[in-house]
Every structure is written in structure tokens, then in C-alpha cells.
Amino acid sequence: MKPVATDSQNMRVADIKIELAAGEAGREMHQLIAELYPICRSITGDGLRDTLRRIGQQIPLKVYEVASGTPVFDWTVPQEWNIRDAYIKDASGKRVVDFKRSNLHVVNYSVPVQRTMSLEELKPHLFTLPDHPDWIPYRTSYYKESWGFCLSQRQLAELAAGEYEVSIDSSLQDGHLTYGECYLPGETSDEVLFSSHVCHPSLCNDNLSGVSLAVFLAKYLQSRPHRYSYRFLFAPATIGAITWLAKNERQTARIKHGLILTCVGDAGRMTYKKSRRGTAEVDRAVAHVLKHGGDHETLEFSPWGYDERQFCSPGFNLPVGCLMRTPNGRFPEYHTSADNLEFVRPEHLEDSYRKCLGVVDILENNRVYLNQNPKCEPRLGKRGLYGGLGSKAQVERHELALLWVLNFSDGEHDLLEIAEKSGLEFSTIRQAADALCQHQLLELRSN
Numbered sequence: 001m002k003p004v005a006t007d008s009q010n011m012r013v014a015d016i017k018i019e020l021a022a023g024e025a026g027r028e029m030h031q032l033i034a035e036l037y038p039i040c041r042s043i044t045g046d047g048l049r050d051t052l053r054r055i056g057q058q059i060p061l062k063v064y065e066v067a068s069g070t071p072v073f074d075w076t077v078p079q080e081w082n083i084r085d086a087y088i089k090d091a092s093g094k095r096v097v098d099f100k101r102s103n104l105h106v107v108n109y110s111v112p113v114q115r116t117m118s119l120e121e122l123k124p125h126l127f128t129l130p131d132h133p134d135w136i137p138y139r140t141s142y143y144k145e146s147w148g149f150c151l152s153q154r155q156l157a158e159l160a161a162g163e164y165e166v167s168i169d170s171s172l173q174d175g176h177l178t179y180g181e182c183y184l185p186g187e188t189s190d191e192v193l194f195s196s197h198v199c200h201p202s203l204c205n206d207n208l209s210g211v212s213l214a215v216f217l218a219k220y221l222q223s224r225p226h227r228y229s230y231r232f233l234f235a236p237a238t239i240g241a242i243t244w245l246a247k248n249e250r251q252t253a254r255i256k257h258g259l260i261l262t263c264v265g266d267a268g269r270m271t272y273k274k275s276r277r278g279t280a281e282v283d284r285a286v287a288h289v290l291k292h293g294g295d296h297e298t299l300e301f302s303p304w305g306y307d308e309r310q311f312c313s314p315g316f317n318l319p320v321g322c323l324m325r326t327p328n329g330r331f332p333e334y335h336t337s338a339d340n341l342e343f344v345r346p347e348h349l350e351d352s353y354r355k356c357l358g359v360v361d362i363l364e365n366n367r368v369y370l371n372q373n374p375k376c377e378p379r380l381g382k383r384g385l386y387g388g389l390g391s392k393a394q395v396e397r398h399e400l401a402l403l404w405v406l407n408f409s410d411g412e413h414d415l416l417e418i419a420e421k422s423g424l425e426f427s428t429i430r431q432a433a434d435a436l437c438q439h440q441l442l443e444l445r446s447n
């Protein structure tokens, strides 16, 4: 493998801060969320396919279909669910609950129903959120055959005693589980994995935000040379990740770094949940970006949350963490109709996007170098390495970075460790390494 050039490449991932027009990506990410929002997705079915088809209009996407009944480790790919319409009609024929107004109104994976029943009979199948009387809850029943409707507490309060026509025009039958992959080959077959669950219907933060962020990261990386190969996985939560791992078990050794992207569009601070390993390079890279990027929280790994549960199960133990803003269950809008297009904002999506690119920048450029003049400090002044352009503080930081890089480039410390030791940002350390390489004072350690 040829080492990445150490001079300043025009197109390298590192220069993101300069080249991204402020706010543009955030607005475009929000537009994609708005386009995908109305689709009724689930862990299988045509809504999921339609979503992947639209993602495929943005980035190269290969779509896979895995048949119902396929064993995947301890699980089985379920039957495929599709829905065309659903409603509750009152005695006058008026739709008092209407799937066409919000796909959250039907419990996801409801079996077909066509009956007339009293309100009392119907009530055990109705779900509301009494604490938030205007919101519709999001409920699923993937692995237990059942049916139900979700509605606001106010809608429920308006239902008078009497007979109701209940219709769920759905199907649950053998079919397929669908997932999509965007693979962007790099200089090495070592991979960085980004995974976003794509199974929730009209909910924005969880997880159209993660899907949209992944799409825009893929778009960015597609247009630039990169050292790693990148794999973007768009699969239903849990069963999708399990299915992918079952079908790609032998390839998982290539995954050197990974992130689950979810809930990245709300106003909360950034949160990072570490991989099970806890000290993987991706854990250190995200910690560095967040430390230099404002208020944030870091969580230790726990076997609860998103698909890091599967990627970090002990038989895989992959270096995959989870990047979020406010974690699942910690915002009241979570799994309700209030997780809508107003709840996710372009500026927060933009901030999450930039932080992800910061992580990519570190992973791409975090290398181990060797000082070519290790006996006492080399004279930097005579090589024109002191001084330079920028504010006084920038010049001082750059000079300090040169000394840190020289001192710790002993073949044992990577640039990220040097950044951490010095308290300087990775980009400052990386620029110093570039400058020292140009003056033959530093060389990339061959692996």
C-alpha cells in the first residue's frame, strides 16, 4: 500500500473547514429528511424499498433482499409487512383515525383487520400519550401478531360510545428483508463503517437524521481521494444489523473503525457512546473532536441502545461506537409524532456533519512518523519553519506543534496521541507533521 502523500493535497479530507459553505449541507440534509418523512417504513416492505431507492438517487447504493425465513444467527428474517390504508370510521362514516393523515396511526406490523366493533372492544387496541395529549405515539409489534392504532389523547377523548368500523389493509406474508450498502473503495481495503437504521416511519431525529447525515458523508467522500474504504449501511434496526453481520461475517475483519449515526438533528449537545473496546482509535478520535467542539457528553458502552449492540456483541467486538446528540429516550419527543420536521434543524444537522468530517479527518490522517533528526532539536529557523502566516496565536501554536511532533515522533506515538499530549487540535498537529515532512525532518513509519 502506498502511503498517503504528506504534502498538502488540494482535495484531502482535512480541508473541510475551509471548503464547506456554512449552512449549506445542513439545509440539504434537512431537505432529504423532508423528502423521506412521509414514507411509511418498517423493518421490511415497500416503504423501506422506496426509501432506499431515493437514497440511491443521491449516492451509489447496492440493495440486497434476504428472504423471509432465512436463519441469521439466533434470529430468523421475518415475514414482509406492507400497508396500503387503515382507518377507524364512526357511525356517520367519518374517518376519526386515518392512516393517510399520519402513518404513526397504525401500530407498525399490524395484521389485517376488517371489523365493526364497539368502542369498548376497540379500546384495548388504542394507544395514546396522556402526558402529551396532542402527540401520537409510535408503536411496533414486529414479533407478535397483533394490531392496533395510535392516536392523540385528544382524539381518543372525542370518541363517543357506539359502533366503529375498523380497517387495516395490510399484508404480512413471506417476502424479503431489504437493506442497502454504499461502498466507496479507498487506497486500502481496511474499512470505516457508518450504519444508520432506516426502519422508522414518519420520525425525523430517530432516524432520518442519521440516514441523511450518512448520505451526505458518502457524497462528500465520493468526491475525494481517501485512504480507507468506506461502507455505509442502511438497514432496519436490530434484525437488519444481525442479518448484515450474518451475511458478511468473514468481511468484518476489515472494519477498523465504525460509527452508528442516530438522533443527530436535535438541539441537544453531542453525545458519544464508546465502542465496547472503549479505547479503540475511533473512540479516541471522536473524543478529540468533541473535546475541541463545545459542550458534549461521553457514555461508556452498554448493551442497550442501537445497532452497536450487534456490532459490539462479544463474538464480533468491532470498534463501533454510536454518535448522537440527545440519546434515545432522553427527549420527550422520542418515538412520538413530535419528532417531526420542526424538531430537527439544519444548523444541528450541519454541526453533526462537521463533527463527523472531523472524525474522518483524524482517521484518514492519524499516522505514526519518525523524527529524522532525533538527536537534539533540529534548527527550525534556518529552514524557515518558524514564523509564517496567521495571527500571533496561530504562529505560536504552529511552532509549539512542530516541537511536539518532533519530540514524540519516535515510532511509538501516532499524531492523535501527540495532539492529546500537547492539548493542541489534531489539525494543528497534522499541519506541523506535513511541514516537517516537506523539510525531510519527518518520515512516515512504514508498517
Ligand SMILES: [Zn+2]
Pocket: 200, 206, 335
Ligand atoms: Zn427508535
